[in-house]
Each structure stands twice: as structure tokens, then as C-alpha cells.
Amino acid sequence: MTSVTYHDVQFLEPAKTRNYLNVDYGALSWLLTKDHKRIGILYMVSISVMFILGGFFALMMRLELLTPEGDLLTSDTYNKFFTLHGIIMIFFFLIPSIPAVLGNFILPIQLGAKDLAFPRINLLSWYLYMIGAFTGLLVVIIGGVDTGWTFYTPFSTQYSNTHVIGTTFGAFIVGFSSILTGLNFIVTIHRMRAPGLTWYRLPLFVWAMYATSLVQLLATPILAITLVMLMIERFIHVGIFDPALGGDPLLFQHMFWFYSHPAVYIMILPAMGVASEVVAAFTRKKIFGYTFVAYSSLAIAFLGFLVWAHHMFVAGISVYSAMIFSFLSYFVAVPSAIKVFNWTATLYKGSVSWQTPMLYILGFIGLFTMGGVTGLFLAALGLDVHVTDTYFVVAHFHYIMVGGAVMGYFAGLHYWWPKITGRMYPEWWARLGALLVFVGFNLTFFPQFILGYLGMPRRYHAYAPEFQVLNVMSTAGASILAVGYMLPLVYLLWSLRFGRKAGTNPWGAVGLEWTTSSPPPKDNFHETPVVTWEAYDYPAMLKAMGETQNV
Amino acid sequence: MSDVTVHADEHVHHPFLQHQFEDLGQQHEASTLGMWVFLATEILFFGGVLMAYWIYRTIYPEAWALAGEQQNTLAGGINTLVLITSSLTMALAVRTAQLGSRRATLVFLFATMLFGATFLGIKAYEYNAHWHEGLFPGSHFTWHENPELAPKVQLFMVFYWGMTGLHALHMVIGVGLLVWIISRAWRSHFGPEYYSPVEVMGLYWHFVDIVWIFLFPFLYLIPHFGVLHG
């Protein structure tokens, strides 16, 4: 009974109606749009540019590290490159990636709403993002910045002679854009769910976005005020964080990491949400332990706030508090492990279909687990002293952020691409891309665990000759990874024109977004949907489809 | 859905019902929740700098005490009263908007704006005095009494200017928003079924008031406790 709504809609190919893409044309209809779908696309284009730019800096660094001597880039340039790489990838690409692109597009549709609660604020958020990003780009053009993405004081406030204020200002502004996105999502999830869509019927992607928004809202203000203090200190040369003038640099680090550890959950939680959607859709099963997966998102959002000083173990904090933070860091692994367990249990004995989104998610699960486990190594006080500020840390967070979050973004992009554009991407090429990304990624970053363990420090442009073999491997991997990332750029653009028409529900997936046409109409649905089924009710859907075939 | 039937009559489109909402009730709930969530971020924003302040107060009690003596407690106290009164008129403006009396709403909104401007005026007077006393941090800063404490006294003044400055910025934004709300009230936009903008404006205004309720003891009263008295 529950699925009646489903199969009705499933085979009802809407007549050639107007959709959000062809309701109106022209640059202004995009630049002044209040449609969450178009704003999602605006974000998609902007962050893709940022991703390419950040990737360029990464590639230059890897090329420099091909040889032990610092020959390609001077140490100054190298410092600027890793700084810009970090700032661009974290603040301008990864933080907005899944929430602002896929969340913006899909979340209201998954809720059965016409739009987000505050469409104008949504547009404002994109403009703030652009202002921040342009400030960042301007800094690149006028000479760069060399503090590292962490902006540690007093180097950033008193000694660096690069464009610190411009960069931090850019990050500050982008922070507001992130806050506004989170605010919009929270209100929309609370207030705009379709009739019948109770909390426990929500797709897990919505739960994940909810948890992400909580972190954005509660962590980002602290970053904002910290950056304000940093700018004041640099601007008028007073000693808020400068020990020479009575300030305490550790206070900066505390406040910075109060944001920046939770920020890693802004990046990874959405990817976890995508994973749940994709795993369910491509195994045709209910997610095993739905409530556990849902609440573990909230648990991560909460516990993620209690561990920040594990980034400061060797910075001179009190040993007692270091012990507390080390201890608490172990807790945050528990809800993540619950999720991995539940996805695996869902996959178990499912009829997995190996489409591209699924391939990315399998990669995600493996690599995220690897990143999490090495995070536990780092959270152990004794071991951290050995590997802190080495390539081990670099490998750890790339497994989480690239192997986890970026993989999740690509999975979601492929999964929802037919909905967003109305076209299918070419499956064969996409699988090839996923494979290259997986291989390239591991070849790039696995050697870095070993390098770090052997003692190669991060953030230098030259290194001891005995590290060269592993570094060459890493650079080779980075080249493969680059090809893997360029492929989607080409074939996704190609698909816009030449891709097969997608139809309403190309994956045969459940979820409100698959009941409306692809691309969706301007108001998402022709009439407000009423939800009568549980989340991921694949068994019922399969049964209903079987019945229609028997008729 | 019970509310669909309850509010069925509202499907006669209200001019201020935005297209993404089903009815005015939903719209009202969304905008107040939106403001509260925004205020939650503000609590952390101000809370963050308050923590930094508190840490240095713990480390440098003497400097804090000396700097606290430079504050004009009378001006701060009067300003607190001014803001509290403005909060009262703001609350009354919301109430009269709810009751649908346009004239009273306009009067109270205008009074609120006036009190807000008075606050800013008194604050400007204080700023001016501090500036001439050489208490603006940076190259301009002068402190001769005990040179070894000078950087720390300056640190207090950084927090003083920073926190009151952020607060004043919020006040200025609040006054700007009031102008907009007044213009809407003037055009009779509000009434018993639609007054969310006034209510949301009120939430913001009261929040800014609360910030000052804490800043007053923090910056004017507390600094010299414990050291000068003890």
C-alpha cells in the first residue's frame, strides 16, 4: 500500500514542461535567482574553479618534491603555495562543497518543499562566498600569503610580510556564507517538511545536513571572532596573541581549533549522508540501523567539539588537559565506526550494482576508515609526539578530506547529476574516472604515512635524499589523481549536450527527489507531495514493481 | 494535515506570504526560528571574545584593575538604563503591532530608535574622551604610570574598544533596520495576522541589549574587583 504513490509517479513521465533551467534565460536570471536549484549550480561552478586552482598549487608542490633539492620553487614560494592550497581547498572548496551545492539543490526537494525557508538569504550567502573567494584570489594575484591555512600567531600577526589581512578577511566573509547556509537548512528542515514526512522518514542525507548545519552554526562564529582579533592585532600591532606584548599564542590555537576540528566534520558529515543514500539506492535495501546512523550524525556533531586540543599536544598546553583531550578524541571515533558498520551491514548480501556513485562510496568507506584509524594513532599522546608535524599528519587528513569528503562529493555529484541536469553521464568513462581517482589517491598518500613515520617533516620544499623514492611515488600518484579529476570535468560537460535523457528516476531509487521530473520544475513539484512511506522503502517498492509487471 | 484545514481560509493569498510557504503561520514560525538561530551564532561570536577577555583578566588582574579605573562608570550606567528603556519601547512596539494599532507602533518604534541613537551618542562621548586620554590602543597609546604594565593595560583597552565597538556596530545596524521597519509600519504593512518583521526586529534589538547588560559589568565594574578592594 505504501508504495502506491511511488510506482504511480515512477512511470509517469511528465510532459515536456518547463523546468528550473528553461523558465527564463539570461545572466541576470541567474545572478538574481532565488531558486535554490540555481543557487546550487552557481555554487557548483564557483567551487569547481576553486578546486582547479587549489589543485594547481598542489601539483606544483608535488613537482617540487620530486627531487630532494629545493629547485623548482623557492622556499618562499613553496610556503605560499601550501598556504594557498590549504586555504582554497578547505575554506573555498570543501566546506561549501556538498552542503552548498548538493544540499542546496537536493535538500528542499527531499523535504518536499518549494524552496529553502529564506531564498534571499541563500542568494546572499552565495554573494558573500564570491566576495570572500575574490578577496582570496586577489591575494593570490598581489603576492600571496605564507602563514599556512592555520594562520598561527604571532607569525601571522607580527612577522609574516605577506597579505595576511586580505586572506583572513576572505576566510571571515566566507565563514558568514557558511553560517547562512546552515541557518537556512536548519529552519527548512524544522519548518518545511512535506505533510507526512516525519523525522524518522527523512532521508539520512537530511540528517547529515542537519548535523552539518549545527556545526556550521556553532563553530564558525568562533572562527569569525578569532580572525577579527587576529586582524586587529596585525593592524594596530597590539598583543592579543603575541607573547612579546603579553598575549598568548595558545589562545589563538584553542579558538582556531575550536572551529577547525569541528570544521572537519562540516566536510565529512555531508559525505556520510551521501554514502547512506548511495548505499541504499545501489543495494536496493533499507539502511541497516537507520536510527543509529541518524543519531550518530548528531553525536559526531556534538563530540566533535570536545577534542580540538589534540592539535596542540606539543604546543605547550597543560599535560593534564592534553590527557583529557586525548581521551575524548577516542569517543568521537565511536559514532563514525557505527556508521561504517551499518553501511557494511547494508552492503552485506545486498545485490550491489556497481555504478559510479557506488564505486566512489566504496572508496569513501575504505579511505575514510583508514583516515579515522590513523586519527586514533594521532590522538594517542605518545605517538603524536613522534609524528606530529610530519607527513603522517598530512596523509591522515588527506585520507579523511580527499579520500572521504571529496570522494563523497563526487559520489553525490554523479548520483544526482541526472536529476540536476536531466542527462545521464557516460557510465564507462565515469567508472574509469573513479578507478583512477582511487588508485591515484592511494599512490599519492599512502607513501606519505611511511614518510611521516620515518620522520619527514611537513611544510618544507627540500628533504633528505633517502626519502626520494617514496616522494616520487607520491608525485606519480598525484599525476594519476589529476587525470582522474579532469575526466569528470570533461565528460560531465559533454553529457550536458550529448548525454542520454535521464527520466524521472534513472536509478530506480526511493526518495522525494526521484518523484519529480529531471530537471525539476521551478517549484520542485507540480503539487505538494504527501509522504506515506518510510525512508528507503526499497522492499516495498520492489514488491510494487513486481506486481505491475505481473499485471 | 490538520493545519491545512485550519488555515484553509488563508489560501486567499496574503500579500506578504512568500511563495515557498504554505501559510502565514508557517512563515512566522520560520522567521522567528531563523532569528533565534542567528542569535545563537551571535552568542558564540560575542562569547568567544568574552572568553579571551576573561582569560587575560585571570592572568593580569592588576593591569585590569588599573584600566578599569579609567572607565566612566556613570556614562556606562546611564547607557544601560537607556538601552533597557529602548528594549521596553521595542517590546511595546511588538505588542501594539500585534494588536494592530499603527499609530502606537510607529510611536514606539520611533522612541526605540531615539533611545538607540542616544546610546550611541553617549558612547561616542566616551570614545572621544578615551581617545584624548591616549587610551586608544596602537601607536597612539600612552600610559606612563607604571610602564611595565603598559602592554597589559593596552590589552584591556583592546578588548574594551573591540567589544564595545562590535556592540556599537550591532546598534548601528539595529537603528538601520528600525528605519526600514518604521517605513513599513508607516505603509500599514503590519496587523494582527502579519507582524513577524516587527517581532524579529524586536528579538534582535533585545539581544543587543543583553550583550550590553553583560558588557557593562565586565568592562566597567568587574575589572577592579579583587585587586583594589582586596
Add this chain to the structure above:
Amino acid sequence: MADIHEAPHDVTPLPTYFFVFIALAAGTLLTWYASTINLGWANTPIALFIATTKAVLVILFFMHVIHSTRLTWVVIIASFVWLGMLFVLTFADYLTRFWAID
């Protein structure tokens, strides 16, 4: 969704507003007066207590939280809890940084 659409909001009676206002003004005078007498260690907690009380009054009555949905309460309480986590864990470092280690 049905749960969130409340009946039109009750209008707070005028006396409530005036009592709250008088309490706030009295609190201001009190905190100022208390700061002029030497109470030793107690001065700071008193000032904080008065400020908190005033803030709670504003939140409950001027901001209508007393009639608001449970969700509003959750939002407010959560923001203070999070701020508390920042304070407690940061101070956990500062207050123990110079303890001796045997």
C-alpha cells in the same frame, strides 16, 4: 508539521512589561551600588549573577520565550551549552598549565 503551527501568539499583558522593566532598572542600580562597596571575592559573582538575572528576564518576557516553542528553548540552551564547552575546556588548560608534574 502540525505541531509547529501554533495559535496566534498571546499578547503579553502590559503590567508584565512594566514589572520587567522596573526589575531591569533596579538591577542596574543594584549592580552599580554593589560595585561601590568592598565585598572581597563576592563582588564578581554578584555582578555576574545580577547580569544573568537581567538577561534571563529580557529573554523570557521581552523576547517571549516563556510562550515559545520547545525548539526555541533548545536553540538558546544549546548555544550556551556550546559556549560553556569552549570556556570549560579552554580553562581546563589555563588553570592546570603550571601544575607541577611528578
